[in-house]
Every structure is written in C-alpha cells, then in structure tokens.
Amino acid sequence: MSISTEFFDCIVVGAGHAGCEAVLAAARMGVHTLLITIKLDKIGHMSCNPSVGGLAKSHLVFEVDALGGEIGFNTDKTGTQFRMLNTSKGAAVWSLRAQVDRIAYREEIRKTIEKESNFIVKEEIVEKVLVEKKKVFGIATAEGMEYRAKAVILATGTFLNGLIHIGLDHFPAGRIDEPPATGLSKILSKLGFVLGRLKTGTSARVSGKSIDFSELKAQFGDEHPEHFSIKTENFNPEQSPCYLTSTNEKTHKIILKNLDRSPLFRGIIKGKGPKYCPSIEDKVVRFRERKSHPVFLEPDGRKTDIFYLNGLSTSLPEDVQQELLRTIKGLENVKIVRPGYGIEYDFVYPSQLFPTLETKNIDGLYLAGQINGTSGYEEAAAQGIMTGINAVLKIRGEQPFVLLRNEAYIGVLIDDLITKEITEPYRMFTSLAEFRLLLRQDNADTRLLKYGYRFGLVEKKQLERIEKRDNEVKNRIETLKKTIVAPEDINEILKKKNSSEISEARPLFQILKRPEIAIDNIEKITGNIETEVAKRVEIYAKYDGYIQKQEQEVRRMKELENTSLPLEIDYTKLRGLSKEATEKLNEIKPLTLGQASRISGVRPSDISLLMIHLKRLKGSGLHI
DSSP: OOOEEEEOSEEEEOOSHHHHHHHHHHHHTTOOEEEEESOGGGTTOOOSOSEEEOTTHHHHHHHHHHTTOSHHHHHHHHEEEEEEEOTTSOGGGOEEEEEEOHHHHHHHHHHHHHHOSSEEEEEOOEEEEEEETTEEEEEEETTSEEEEOSEEEEOOTTOBTOEEEETTEEEEOSBTTBOOBHHHHHHHHHTTOOEEEEEEEOOOEEEGGGOOGGGSEEEOOOSSOOOSOTTOOSOOOOOOOEEEEEOOHHHHHHHHHTGGGOTTTTTOOOSBOOTTSOOHHHHHHHTTTOSOOEEEEEEOOTTOOEEEEETOOOOSOHHHHHHHHTTSTTOTTOOEEEOOOEEEEEEEOGGGBOTTSBBSSSBTEEEOGGGGTBOSHHHHHHHHHHHHHHHHHHHHTOOOOOOOTTTOHHHHHHHHHHHSOOSSOBOOOGGGOTTTTTSOGGGHHHHHHHHHHHTTOSOHHHHHHHHHHHHHHHHHHHHHHHOEEOHHHHHHHHHHTTOOOOSSOEEHHHHHTSTTOOGGGGHHHHOOOOHHHHHHHHHHHHHHHHHHHHHHHHHHHHHHHTSBOOTTOOGGGSTTOOHHHHHHHHHHOOSBHHHHHTSTTOOHHHHHHHHHHHHHHHHHTOOO
16 A cells, blocks of 8 residues: 655644644644544534533633633533532532533534634544654554654544443444544554553433423523633523433333343443443442432433433443333333443553653653543543643643643643542542632633633733733722721621621621622622622632632642652662552652652652652762
8 A cells, every 4th residue: 555644743633522622722823733533524522411511520611711722612602501500519619511502512613623724634544653763753544644743642532442332232433333443552552551441331312302391300501601711702592401300210120120231230341430420220239229310301402302311321222221211200202312322442541641641651642531541521621732732832842831730620630640540530520629729610710811821822802801800809809908897887787697797897808708798798888899800809708718728738739849750760779668659659750749749559658758868869969
C-alpha cells in the first residue's frame, strides 16, 4: 500500500467532548491542527444521558468556560431545562444541571468547530502512533495515510478495544453502530504503556408515545434559570419537563430471575464499572433491602419523542429489559427504541502522565478523557482543553500550564488521576476538593478567566467585564465593613427574620454574616446592588471566616508544592521509606512533595523523611 503524508502542528484523535475542546483550543491558539474522527456526523455526540453539569460536574463546566472552552456555551444554546441543585446547602456545593437536546448539541458543536480556521477534520481510523527516539511525530491510519505533527492528543473515549454487551451477546464497537479502535491499544502496549480495562453502560431509550405521563411526577426547570457561559446573553430558554418514576418489587424479581443472562454476573464483563452509577441489576443485588430505585425520564430533544431512562443502565438482554420496564409505573406499554448496553474498553493508567497530561513515556503525546480512566462529558472536556493548551505551549517552547488543587476542580481532577490508583471510572465530587469553599462555580471566572485571556481563548471585553464586576464586589464588601448600623436602624429587620437583635452599633458586614439574613433584607440600608454583585457579596460574607482559614491552608500547601522532586530519584536508595511508599514513588515519580503526599500508600512520615533527605543533600551540594 502506498503511503501519503500530510503535515500539521497538532493532531487530535477523537471528536467527543475531550477531542472537541482540545482541537478548538489548539486551533484558536493559532497552530495548524488536524481532527480525526471515525464518523463526522458523531462529532460532539452525547452517547449516554442528555445532560450536562450536576453535582461537582458543573464546576468543571464553569471552569472550562472560563478558560475559553465550548461545553458551557453550547449547553446554554441547546439546553432544554436548567436547574440549580443543592440550593438548600451552602454555595460551595451549588451545582447547575442542564438537560440538553442531543441532536442540537451535536449540530451546534460541529458548526462551531467548522467555523474555525487553522484546522481541518478527516473521517478515518487511526491505527498507529508514530514514534522515534521516545518522541511522537505523527499517526498512521487504516486508510494508508500518515499525518505528521509536533504533538498528538489521543481522546479516544470508549473506542480502545471497545466491546459492547447486550445480554450474552457481545460485539466489537466503540459506541453502538461505530467500530472500535483495536490497533491503537496494541501500539500503546508496544510503546510501553500499562493498560487496564474499564466498563460503563447506558440505559434504554424509549418512545415517548408509549409512556403514560399521567402516572408520572413532572420535574420542571427553575423559574429564573442561570446559565453556564460568560458568553451567553439574553438567556431565556424554552424549558421542557423531565419525569420521575421508580422501580418496584416486581421489577426487582424479574432482574434477579434473569441474572444468569447478565454478562456482569456471569463474569463475561471483566472491566470494573463505576460504583457511583451502577447498573440496575447491580443496584438490585447490592441493595436487596431497597424496595425501589428512582428512574428519571429525560427527553432526548425538542424535535423527538425519545426519552432516556436515567437510573436504569443495564446490559441485560433486550427482552428482559422490555419485561422489567413494563412493571414500572407509566411504562406499562413502553416500547424500546434502543436497548441499554454495557461497554468494556481499554484505558491507560494515568499515573503514566505528567500534570500537563503529556505521557512520561513519549515526548509530545497527550491523553485526554476516558482513555485516562475518567467518566463523564465534563471530566472529558476539562482534560481536552488542558491538553489542547499544553500541546500548543509545547510546540511554542513555552512553559506548561498546570492548575493546582487550590486553583480549580480541573487541578483536583488531574492531580487525582496522576497520583491515585484508578480502579474504576473516575468521577468528580465536591468532597474530593479540600478547598471547595474557594472553588465555587460562581467564582470560576474570577479564578481562571485571566488564563483564558492569556492564551487567546477569551476576549478582552469579557475579561474586563468580569474584572469590573469583581472590583465592585470588593468595594461593596469594604463599604459593608465600614458601614456601622445602630440598633434602631436594624433591629426591626432582624426581628422580622427571627434573628437576635443587637444592643450596640455593629458593622453591617457582621449582620450579613448571619445565616438567616439575606442581602436583599438590608437593601434599605445598602441601596440597590446589581444581582450578580449582590450574590457574590453575600456568599463572601457567609463564608468569610471559613474562606480565610482555607486560604491559610493553601499557603501551607504551597510550601510542599514548591518543593521539587527530581525525576531521576531512585527511592530504593533512600533509607527509612516504607516499602509501599518506595514502590509507589518509583512508579509515579512525583514532581513535588505536594504530589508525593497525595499518593496512596505514602505516609506523612515518608514525606518528613523526604524533606530531611532533600535538605541534607541540598546542604551538601549533592544530587539524589
């Protein structure tokens, strides 16, 4: 076969949420970029549930948007319902969730990509990563093409040796109706990467015409919904309801009766699935005391009557799926449009990556998304934009871009991936962020917009607007601290809110700290404050003491993060380290003491020993 060759600066393999963000970042930063996908009409495809955001995931969407990404803006344009979750709790865990029109989302992201200059897209299957002297120089396709580049980003999703299971039937696929990428797994293994096997799955999609909605509880979006993107203006979406029902004991009996036809319980599926989002058969077996499990009916879009059954992920045979669905209230006559299925796929253990998501083995090769053992559109998008930015910085010979755990949920995500053992698909939770009071979704633009602007991914007018708002927030806070209110001016307000009255004058800022006092309660004193400013002022007041405490913890953490560990350290030669710590440190090769401290199996005493060794060797002028 004759080989044709084309040349680019950067190549992105895969056009899911990771690939889309990677290629847009690279192209917008001005490098000549190639996007390769198996199917052009599946660019930006949502293969699982039709939603974006939710608990902790919304934080990632806001952060990607602040860096100049598209997932938030595209969701605002194509969303069918927007709800703020966790509003009964503190602002640190408020999370925006949107239902999305899947077809519109896919079409809109493809339009966005095709508008960009500096980039082209090709429909091919990648078979090889081309490497010479531990440095990537391109890829080769099954069609006989070679594409050369200075950086390559693999964002392959579930396509690496993908295997779909529906009952005891299974067949190779990256997604339903799409072929897998088998050659890449072999090549990555030959290049020295250690691969593992994971599993995920989807629920059945059903015809809305066959659903009895009168039996279901409707769930509506917020009356005054918020949006994800700083680019969104005049936001007033037409919203569609979701519906809630639940399984029951009849459902569970059918599932238990057919476990012998489940590839999961027959041991046919070898990959580890996500424990936070188990299949319905797994839930029924693990929680036998539960008489029901919730099922959310989510519309696939505005111009279709198809619904996704969130909460019913399964790999049971289609006839069993049909039987169990018809035991559920509202679904007694339901018709399946596409059955649920399980899918196994290869992934690369992410401990083999630097914090930039560049591989340690191969210079210039980056990995993003499910290939790194993550799940979710949002986690993929976050990795995608970081690899796009870092690939360009690498090409330019500039310093890499790394976000720390105190700067962003993206920093938490990547740090967890490269330091912790991945035994199941990784999902972001607010509990994973030790500085979550500082990393709220409402201040993502304050934290990260400066970087998006620096890289040319955010317009100056957007940065200036946020800077103006943030300055107003600071000024309002200072004014509240300086405004002293007398008892006769505030006690009537406090009494109405069942808040204890004051006997002497106090700063208005102290009054606003009280949980029962909202900023609009004291509007007669403060005067009218613009909504976006008022919301942030109130959040800061409520969390003031906690925020200061976390800022002190960040300063202590930075001492460890600023202490570098050379890659060439042989930890077996350092006396006093535990055996497990020695093995893990040699495997992961952390770049800093901070990263070393978060590796599973590395104890505080091991970190203390490392600090002593570093000080001793630094004082003697020797190298480890």
